[in-house]
Amino acid sequence: MLKFEGPGAIQHIWLTVRPDYWRCLILRVYWDGEESPSVEVPLGDFFCNGWGKRCNVNSLPISVNPAGGFNSYWEMPFRKSARITLENLLSQEVRSFYYQIDYALTDVPDDLAYFHAQWRRANPMLYGEVYTLLDKVKGMGHYVGTYMARGVNNNGWWGEGEIKFYMDGDKEWPTICGTGTEDYFGGAWNFEHPKGEYGSYTTPFLGLPQVIKPDGLYRSQQRFGMYRWHVLDPIRFRQDLRITLQAIGWANQLWDERRYLPLQDDIASTVYWYQTEPHVPFGRVYSIREVEVT
Numbered sequence: 001m002l003k004f005e006g007p008g009a010i011q012h013i014w015l016t017v018r019p020d021y022w023r024c025l026i027l028r029v030y031w032d033g034e035e036s037p038s039v040e041v042p043l044g045d046f047f048c049n050g051w052g053k054r055c056n057v058n059s060l061p062i063s064v065n066p067a068g069g070f071n072s073y074w075e076m077p078f079r080k081s082a083r084i085t086l087e088n089l090l091s092q093e094v095r096s097f098y099y100q101i102d103y104a105l106t107d108v109p110d111d112l113a114y115f116h117a118q119w120r121r122a123n124p125m126l127y128g129e130v131y132t133l134l135d136k137v138k139g140m141g142h143y144v145g146t147y148m149a150r151g152v153n154n155n156g157w158w159g160e161g162e163i164k165f166y167m168d169g170d171k172e173w174p175t176i177c178g179t180g181t182e183d184y185f186g187g188a189w190n191f192e193h194p195k196g197e198y199g200s201y202t203t204p205f206l207g208l209p210q211v212i213k214p215d216g217l218y219r220s221q222q223r224f225g226m227y228r229w230h231v232l233d234p235i236r237f238r239q240d241l242r243i244t245l246q247a248i249g250w251a252n253q254l255w256d257e258r259r260y261l262p263l264q265d266d267i268a269s270t271v272y273w274y275q276t277e278p279h280v281p282f283g284r285v286y287s288i289r290e291v292e293v294t
Contacts, residue, residue, distance in 0.1 A: 002082075002083070002084045002085075002101065003081060003082070003083045003084075004078070004081060004082045004083075004103055005080070005081055006032075006078045006079050006080050006081055006082065006105070006108070007077075007078065007079045007080070007105070007106065007107060007108040008077070008078060008082075008103050008104055008105040008106055008108070009075055009076060009077040009078065009103060009104055009106060009108065010075075010076035010078075010082060010101060010102070010103045011073070011075060011076075011102050011103060011104055012071065012072065012073055012101070012102040013070075013071065013072040013099070013100075013101050013102075014069065014070065014071050014099065014100045014101075015043075015070050015097070015098060015099035015100070016068050016069050016070060016097075016098050016099075017043070017068075017094065017096065017097045017098070018068075018096060019044070019049075019052045019053060019054060019068065020052065021043070021090070021094050021097075022042065022043050022044025022045075022049055022050075022052050023042045023043075023044055023045070023050070023052055024042075024088065024089045024090045024094075025042065025043040025086050025087070025088060025089070025094065026040065026041070026042055026043070026086065026087040026089065027039060027040070027041050027042070027043050027046055027084070027085075027086060028040050028084070028085045028086075028087065029076070029082065029083070029084050029115075030082070030083040030084075030085075031078045031079075031080075031081075031082060031114050031277065032078060032079055032080040032081055032277070033080060033081055033083075034277065034278070036279070036281035036282065037282070038114055038115065038116045038117075038277075038279060039115070039116060039117045039118075040117070040118060040119065040282055041117050041118065041119040041270050042119055043070075043086070045119055045147060045149060045268060045270045046072070046117060046119075046270060047062055047064055047070040047071075047072065048062050048064060048147045048207075048209065048225060048227050049064060049068075049070075049210075049225065050147070050149025050225055050268055050270075051149055051210065051212060051223055051225060053210070053212065054066075054067060054068050055209050055210040055225055056202070056209065057202055057207065057209050057227070058202045058203070058204075058207075058209075059202060059203065059204055059205065059207060059227060059229060060073070060204040060205060060229060060231060061073050061074050061144075061145070061229055061231065062074075062227070074115055074144075074272065075115070076114075076115040077108045077112050077114065077115070078108070078114070079108050082103070084101070113140070113141050113142070113274035113275050113276055114274060114275065114276070114277055114279075115272070115274055116141075116272070116273050116274065116275060116279060117270060117271065117272045117273075118134065118270070118271055118282055119268065119269070119270050120132070120133065120134075120268070120269050121266070121267065121268040121269075122266075122267050122268075123151075123266040123267070123268075124153060124264040124265060124266060125247045125263060125264045125265055125266075125267060126264070127262050127264055128262045129247065130244045130245070130246055130247070131161075131244065131245045131246075131247050131267050131269075132242070132243070132244050133146065133163075133243040133244065133245060133269045133271050134241065134242060134243040134271045134273075135242040135243070136240075136242075136280045137237070137240055137241040137242070137273070137275065137279070137280065138239070138240050138279075138280050139239075139240075139275045139276045139277075139278075139279065140237065140238050140239070140275065140276050141236075141237060141241075141273055141274045141275025141276060142230075142234040142235060142236045142237070142273065142274055142275075143165070143230055143234065143235040143236075143237070143241060143243075143271070143272075143273040144229065144230050144231060144234055144272050144273055144274060145227065145228060145229040145230055145231075145271070145272040145273075146163075146184075146227065146228045146243075146269065146270070146271055146272075147225070147226070147227045147269065147270040147271075147272075148185075148224075148225070148226050148227075148267065148268070148269050148270075149223070149224070149225050149267075149268040149269075150223065150224045150225075150226070150265060150266065150267050150268075151221070151222075151223045151224075151265060151266030151267075152220065152221065152222045152223070152224070152263075152265050153220060153221065153263070153264055153265050153266065154220055154249065154251065154261065154263055154264075154265070155220050155251065156249055156250050156251040156261065157190050157249050157250045158181075158249040158263055158265060159180060159181035159182045159190065159191075159249060160180055160181065160246070160248050160249050160250065160260060161180070161181050161245050161246030161247055161248050161249075162177055162178045162179065162180060162181075162245070162246050163177075163178040163181070163184045163243065163244070163245045164176070164177050164178070164243070164244050164245070164246075165177075165235055165241070165242075165243055166240075166241070166242040166243070166244075167235070167237040167238075167239075167240065167241055167242075168237055168238050168239045168240060169239060169240070174244075176235065181245070184228060185206055185207070185208060185226045185227070185228050186203070186205070186206030186207075186228065187199075187201075187206075187208060191208055198211045198213070198224075204229075205228070205229045205231060205232065206227065206228055206229070207226060207227050208224065208225070208226045209225060209226075209227075210223070210224060210225030210226075211223075211224055212224070223266075241273070243271065245267075245269075247262065247263045247264075247265060247267065248260045248261060248262055248263060249261050249263050
């Protein structure tokens with residue numbers, strides 16, 4: 001366990017550990033003595049590596065470099081204290097974990113919001129259901145990013161689902177509605193480039209850095225990692241925020257008819273936002289003991 005006394009701000013995190021542990025170590029961060037964590041994410045997913053296979057990322061807030069050097073530049077202010085823990089979900093001891101955390105002791109303005117991050121997973125999605133990335137957020141803040149690790153369990157194209165943001169009392173109709181999954185993550189036309197292949201990319205604010213595929217462009221059991229940072233286009237809310245994604249695509253035999261196919265994929269998401277405290281507790285998913293970062 002690490003604990004810093006404030007006021008101050010965490011400015012940079014570097015760490016590395018074997019890929020076997022990336023989904024088995026749960027990162028939690030607590031601000032100012034709170035009981036419920038403001039960050040609760042598997043280690044690999046926080047750094048846009050959700051599949052336990054090394055993937056380089058060249059973005060502004062998250063950078064992953066050979067061979068498995070995780071870097072975060074999300075600014076994380078705190079007024080009284082910051083506490084960071086890791087929970088080991090394995091029965092075996094985790095070894096060769098190295099880290100460095102850079103922080104500054106400085107004044108924190110009264111209106112500066114706290115950093116939050118939350119992980120969710122549906123494996124598989126229930127048929128016809130909508131995937132929820134985030135809900136029950138209360139207070140004022142701004143949403144800054146999405147990472148998604150998606151395993152596709154059907155043949156055919158999987159990314160027709162619209163992402164929808166419901167803010168400040170909007171319930172039936174979204175405040176912001178996207179046009180498709182690949183569009184939200186900054187791509188287009190099925191990420192297909194060159195013809196017959198997925199085109200991976202990693203840029204300061206958008207990326208599909210990881211494509212794991214068995215055989216062919218639209219074959220079952222492919223896995224993807226993608227991110228979208230709302231750094232220059234933050235999504236601001238005053239009262240509440242909820243985010244959903246449709247889990248729909250096309251089956252090959254339905255393409256000519258353009259009929260949507262509800263999917264039962266493995267979808268895991270990490271969402272990042274800033275808000276005023278107190279936050280609504282996430283609800284503890286993991287029950288294994290917390291272990292100190294040493």
